[in-house]
Amino acid sequence: MAEKTYLAAINDALREEMSRDPDVFLLGEDIGLYGGAFKVTKGLYEEFKENRVIDTPISESAIIGVAVGAALRGFRPVAEIQFADFITCAFNQIVTNAATLHYRHGIPVPMVIRAPSGGGIHGGPFHSKNPEAWFVHQPGLKVVAPAFPSDARGLLKSAIRDNNPVLFFEHKYLYRRIKEEIGDEEGLVPLGEARIVRPGTDVSLISYGAMVHTSLEAAESLAADSGIEAEVLDLRTLQPLDREAIRSTVAKTSRVVVVHEANQTCGIGAEIAAQIAQHGFEMLDAPVERVAALDTPTPFSPVLEEAFMPDAARVSAAVRKVVAF
Amino acid sequence: MAKIQVSETVKLNLYTLMRKTRATEDRIVSLYRQGHIVGGVYTSRGMEATTVASASALDAEDYLFPIHRDLGAHIAKGQSVLNILLQYLGRGTSLTRGRDSGIHASDTSLNIIGNVSHLGAMIPVAVGVAMASKLRGDKVVSLNYIGEGGSNIGDFHEGLNFASVQQLPFVLIIENNQYAYSTPTHKGYRCEKLSHRANAYCIPGHFIDGTDALTVYSTVRSAVERARRGEGPSLIECRSMRMVGHSAHDDASYVDKKLLKEWEQKDPIANLEKKLLDEGILDRDKIEQIGRDIEQDIDAATEDALAAPHPEAGWAGQGVFAD
Amino acid sequence: MKPKIDDLMSMQDILKTAIKREVEAREFYLKAKERARTPFEEELFDRLADQEADHRKALEKQLNEIQAQIETDRALSFDIY
Numbered sequence: 001m002a003e004k005t006y007l008a009a010i011n012d013a014l015r016e017e018m019s020r021d022p023d024v025f026l027l028g029e030d031i032g033l034y035g036g037a038f039k040v041t042k043g044l045y046e047e048f049k050e051n052r053v054i055d056t057p058i059s060e061s062a063i064i065g066v067a068v069g070a071a072l073r074g075f076r077p078v079a080e081i082q083f084a085d086f087i088t089c090a091f092n093q094i095v096t097n098a099a100t101l102h103y104r105h106g107i108p109v110p111m112v113i114r115a116p117s118g119g120g121i122h123g124g125p126f127h128s129k130n131p132e133a134w135f136v137h138q139p140g141l142k143v144v145a146p147a148f149p150s151d152a153r154g155l156l157k158s159a160i161r162d163n164n165p166v167l168f169f170e171h172k173y174l175y176r177r178i179k180e181e182i183g184d185e186e187g188l189v190p191l192g193e194a195r196i197v198r199p200g201t202d203v204s205l206i207s208y209g210a211m212v213h214t215s216l217e218a219a220e221s222l223a224a225d226s227g228i229e230a231e232v233l234d235l236r237t238l239q240p241l242d243r244e245a246i247r248s249t250v251a252k253t254s255r256v257v258v259v260h261e262a263n264q265t266c267g268i269g270a271e272i273a274a275q276i277a278q279h280g281f282e283m284l285d286a287p288v289e290r291v292a293a294l295d296t297p298t299p300f301s302p303v304l305e306e307a308f309m310p311d312a313a314r315v316s317a318a319v320r321k322v323v324a325f
Numbered sequence: 326m327a328k329i330q331v332s333e334t335v336k337l338n339l340y341t342l343m344r345k346t347r348a349t350e351d352r353i354v355s356l357y358r359q360g361h362i363v364g365g366v367y368t369s370r371g372m373e374a375t376t377v378a379s380a381s382a383l384d385a386e387d388y389l390f391p392i393h394r395d396l397g398a399h400i401a402k403g404q405s406v407l408n409i410l411l412q413y414l415g416r417g418t419s420l421t422r423g424r425d426s427g428i429h430a431s432d433t434s435l436n437i438i439g440n441v442s443h444l445g446a447m448i449p450v451a452v453g454v455a456m457a458s459k460l461r462g463d464k465v466v467s468l469n470y471i472g473e474g475g476s477n478i479g480d481f482h483e484g485l486n487f488a489s490v491q492q493l494p495f496v497l498i499i500e501n502n503q504y505a506y507s508t509p510t511h512k513g514y515r516c517e518k519l520s521h522r523a524n525a526y527c528i529p530g531h532f533i534d535g536t537d538a539l540t541v542y543s544t545v546r547s548a549v550e551r552a553r554r555g556e557g558p559s560l561i562e563c564r565s566m567r568m569v570g571h572s573a574h575d576d577a578s579y580v581d582k583k584l585l586k587e588w589e590q591k592d593p594i595a596n597l598e599k600k601l602l603d604e605g606i607l608d609r610d611k612i613e614q615i616g617r618d619i620e621q622d623i624d625a626a627t628e629d630a631l632a633a634p635h636p637e638a639g640w641a642g643q644g645v646f647a648d
Numbered sequence: 649m650k651p652k653i654d655d656l657m658s659m660q661d662i663l664k665t666a667i668k669r670e671v672e673a674r675e676f677y678l679k680a681k682e683r684a685r686t687p688f689e690e691e692l693f694d695r696l697a698d699q700e701a702d703h704r705k706a707l708e709k710q711l712n713e714i715q716a717q718i719e720t721d722r723a724l725s726f727d728i729y
Binding site for chain 1: 720
Binding site: 025051052056057059061062064065066067068069070071072073074075092093096097100102103104105106107108109110139140142163164 | 420421422424425429430431433438439441443446447448449450451452453454455456457459460461467479480483484486487490644645646647648
C-alpha cells in the first residue's frame with residue numbers, strides 16, 4: 001500500500017499497462033522527454049523508450065488520426081491531448097473516424113484519448129474546459145471521468161483494455177490535491193459502473209469529476225448544519241451511464257441534485273434529468289435540480305471564475321430547495 | 326529514381342483492370358438510373374489509369390485507402406464486382422451490412438480501408454497505419470489518395486508533416502482531375518503544381534500524367550519501394566481530367582467544353598490499348614475476349630447482388646461498440 | 649491580491665518551517681507526558697499533543713494546496729498561450 005496522488009495513480013496505470021501489453025504506446029505533445037505538461041507521463045520515456053512514448057508535432061488532428069490508424073492495425077494507443085480545450089482541433093477525427101469505424105466497417109478501434117479537463121486553476125477560457133457532453137452525444141465513444149486516484153488508475157487500465165475508443169477526462173484540479181492509499185493489486189475498475197461514495201437517505205447528489213468532492217463537502221455541512229443526509233453517487237463513467245445505479249439512488253431518496261462542472265445547457269445533467277423524468281417520475285418527490293457552471297466560457301479573473309463554477313454553497317442551496325419542495 | 330521495368334503481365338493486367346473499372350461503373354450508373362441504387366454515385370471516367378495503376382503497385386500486405394472516386398483502386402487490389410454492387414445496393418450481405426454507402430467500405434482480407442466523406446480525414450489514419458509499420462518493424466506500406474481540391478484541407482498538412490517527421494512508409498497520391506465539384510483549380514490553390522508542396526516536408530514530389538497507366542505504375546511502385554526501404558513518404562500528383570460530372574446527378578455544365586475535348590484524346594484505356602496492340606501484347610481477338618469476360622463477370626454479379634437480401638430492420642441500433 | 653510564484657515559493661518555506669515546529673511541539677508534549685505525575689497531567693499533555701497534530705494537518709493541507717497551484721501554474725505557463 002502507498003499513498004498516491006491522482007496524478008501518480010495515472011502514471012502508475014500507464015506504466016502497468018505498458019509493461020503488461022507491448023501493443024500499448026503513448027503519443028502526444030511533450031509527453032516523452034519532458035514528461036508531459038503536468039508531468040503525468042514522467043519517467044515513461046526513460047523506461048519504455050522512443051518507440052513507445054512518442055513526442056508528436058503540434059497536430060491534434062494528426063495525433064488522433066494516427067492513433068486510429070495504429071489501432072486498426074492492432075495497437076492500443078493512448079493519445080494525450082495536452083489540455084482538453086484543444087480536443088476540438090481533433091474533433092473530426094474523434095467523431096468521424098474513431099467513433100464510427102466499428103459501426104460502419106466492423107473494425108474495432110482500441111484506443112484511449114487522455115485529456116486534462118476542468119477549471120478552478122485560473123486557466124481562463126482555453127485551459128479549463130469540460131467537453132465531455134459533446135462526446136457522450138456521439139455514438140461509438142465511451143467517456144470516463146474519475147474523481148479518485150484509485151478510480152483514475154482502475155478506469156484507465158480498463159479503458160486501455162477496452163476494444164473501443166475511450167475518452168479519459170482526468171480533472172487537472174485533482175492531480176495533486178487528492179490522495180488515496182492504493183495497493184499493488186491490479187485494481188481494475190469496470191467502465192459503466194457508478195459508485196456510492198457517501199450513503200445517504202434524504203437526497204441524491206449525482207456527480208462526477210472534481211464536483212464529487214464539492215458534493216461531499218456540501219454533504220458534510222448539510223449533515224452538520226441541518227441534519228440532511230445526502231447520498232453522493234460518483235458516476236465515474238459517463239458513457240455508458242450506470243442507469244441502474246441512478247435508478248437505485250433515486251428510489252432510495254426521491255430527491256435528486258445533479259452536480260457537474262461543465263456548462264449547464266445540454267450537459268450530462270440534462271441527459272440524467274431526462275432519463276430520471278422518463279423512467280423514475282413516480283419515484284420523485286421533487287423536480288430534478290442541476291448545479292452546473294454558468295452558460296459562458298470559463299472566465300479568467302478569479303472573482304469571475306468563482307462566480308462561474310459550482311461550489312459547496314450552491315450545492316447545499318439546491319439540496320435545501322428539493323428538500324423543501 | 327531508378328526506372329521500374331513493367332512486365333508484360335503487369336501491362337495486360339493494368340489494361341484489363343481499367344476496362345473492368347469502366348464497365349463496372351457503367352453498370353453502376355445504369356442501376357442508378359433504373360432506381361436500384363440510391364445516394365451518391367461517383368464515377369471516374371478518364372481517371373482509371375491513376376486509380377488502377379497506383380493500387381496495382383502495392384503488394385498484398387500493403388494498405389490501401391481509396392476515396393470516393395477510386396473504384397479502380399478497389400478493383401485493382403482484388404475487390405470483387407459482387408461486393409462492390411452489394412455495397413451500392415445497400416444489401417444486408419454487403420461488406421458494411423448496409424451501414425455505409427457505395428465504396429465507403431473496408432475489406433480487411435484485402436487490406437483496404439474505406440473512406441469517410443470528409444475529404445482528407447483519412448490521411449492521418451493512413452499515416453497511422455504506416456506508423457504501425459514503423460513500430461512493428463514490418464515493411465507494410467500505406468497508400469492514400471486525395472483530390473486536388475481536397476488537398477487544401479488541414480489534415481493534408483498535419484498528416485504529411487507527421488509522416489515526414491517520423492519517416493513513415495506512406496505514399497499520398499493527389500488526383501488532380503482539375504475540378505473539385507464545380508471549383509476549378511485556380512480557385513483552390515495558387516501554385517501550378519501541388520507536387521511542389523512536397524518541398525514543405527522535404528520529401529520527394531512527383532508530377533505525372535495521370536492518364537498514362539505505365540507511368541503511374543512505375544512512379545508509384547518506385548515510391549512504394551522507397552518507403553519499404555525505410556526512406557520515408559512521397560507525394561505524387563497525377564494530372565488527369567474528370568470527364569463526367571462530380572456525381573451521377575451533376576451534368577458538369579460548368580466545365581469548359583474545349584477542355585473536355587482536349588482530354589478526350591487522352592483516354593487512358595484507349596491509349597494503353599493502342600500501345601499494347603503496337604507491342605503485340607494485345608490483338609483484336611484478345612480485346613474482345615477481355616470485354617466478354619468482364620461483361621460476364623458483371624452480369625453474374627449484378628444478378629446475385631439484386632437478389633441479395635436487404636438488411637433487417639431489427640439490425641438497426643446494433644454494432645456501435647466492439648465486444 | 650493573489651501572491652506571485654516567488655511569494656508562493658517562500659510561502660512553501662514558511663509552511664515547511666511551521667510544520668516542523670508543530671512536529672517538534674507535539675514531540676515536546678509527548679515527552680512531557682512521559683514525566684507526568686497524575687492522570688490529569690497525562691490527559692492534558694495528550695490533548696495538547698493532539699492539537700499540535702491538528703495544526704500540523706491544517707498546515708500540510710495548505711502546503712499541498714500551494715504546491716498543487718505552483719505545479720498547475722508551471723504547466724499553464726509552459727503551454728504558450
